[in-house]
Amino acid sequence: MTAKSSRIDNVDPPRSVRVWDVPTRLFHWSLVLLVATSLYTGNVGGLREMDLHKLSGYAILALVLFRLVWGVVGSPRSRFSDFVRGPGAVIGYARSLLSKAHRGVVGHNPMGGWSVMAMLASLSLQAITGLFSRDDILTEGPLVRYVSKETSRTLSAIHDINATVLYVLIGLHLAAVLGYLIFRKDNLIRPMLTGRKTVAAAEGGHQDEPFARAWVAGIILAAAAGAVWLVVSR
Ligand code: HEM
Numbered sequence: 001m002t003a004k005s006s007r008i009d010n011v012d013p014p015r016s017v018r019v020w021d022v023p024t025r026l027f028h029w030s031l032v033l034l035v036a037t038s039l040y041t042g043n044v045g046g047l048r049e050m051d052l053h054k055l056s057g058y059a060i061l062a063l064v065l066f067r068l069v070w071g072v073v074g075s076p077r078s079r080f081s082d083f084v085r086g087p088g089a090v091i092g093y094a095r096s097l098l099s100k101a102h103r104g105v106v107g108h109n110p111m112g113g114w115s116v117m118a119m120l121a122s123l124s125l126q127a128i129t130g131l132f133s134r135d136d137i138l139t140e141g142p143l144v145r146y147v148s149k150e151t152s153r154t155l156s157a158i159h160d161i162n163a164t165v166l167y168v169l170i171g172l173h174l175a176a177v178l179g180y181l182i183f184r185k186d187n188l189i190r191p192m193l194t195g196r197k198t199v200a201a202a203e204g205g206h207q208d209e210p211f212a213r214a215w216v217a218g219i220i221l222a223a224a225a226g227a228v229w230l231v232v233s234r
Pocket residue numbers: 024027028031032033035036067078107108109112116119120170173174177188189190192
């Protein structure tokens with residue numbers, strides 16, 4: 001067994017291992033607040049709401065940029081190489097979910113990994129199309145003048161349609177987290193709050209690997225925010 005699929009052994013005595021570092025947890029809960037803000041303000045659509053809509057959209061763009069880099073240089077469980085798996089692993093995991101022999105995973109499981117990637121992709125698309133969107137009344141993104149009216153209309157339409165895709169992905173995400181809690185008695189929320197997960201025993205794949213340095217995350221986030229500011233203040 002590899003560290004990628006580090007499984008929870010139900011037989012050995014439990015111990016606590018590191019799962020989500022502080023930057024990943026801050027990323028997640030800030031994202032939740034900002035996405036809720038963007039969806040709410042986008043739907044309400046007043047002048048002040050749309051100002052907030054744009055700001056929270058920029059913040060989401062910076063967060064997603066940060067996460068893409070943290071997925072390469074971050075802590076072991078936060079790296080894409082830890083949870084982005086091929087179709088074989090996904091199908092095998094999906095099958096195991098239905099069997100009694102199913103064992104939990106520390107980090108994102110092979111199905112959850114793709115759900116994370118889909119949310120990051122949809123959020124990127126949403127924030128980027130927003131930059132070129134206009135509602136023809138009050139609000140326009142900061143880059144509309146760089147594209148034709150026709151292109152801006154198409155990108156606004158994609159912005160609208162992708163908002164629905166986002167609702168579906170978030171709905172599936174919440175259903176999955178709740179499903180694990182109810183049917184598998186596996187509380188995934190606690191590690192996203194505390195950073196640690198209680199697993200059974202000294203199994204090879206369960207080494208309690210150290211987190212990456214948080215100040216590195218600070219620098220990456222500052223660079224991501226700077227890059228977004230450079231683009232939107234043009
Ligand atoms: C706007 C709503 C939400 C969005 C866009 C969202 C997005 C995400 C993303 C991108 C990740 C991957 C984290 C990473 O590796 O960096 C994640 C993981 C996670 N989220 Fe959310 N999330 C939302 C709401 C919630 C809520 C309300 C809860 C709790 C009830 C929650 C619980 C979790 C948990 C437990 C994980 C880790 C799952 C695992 O162990 O594989 N999320 N979420």
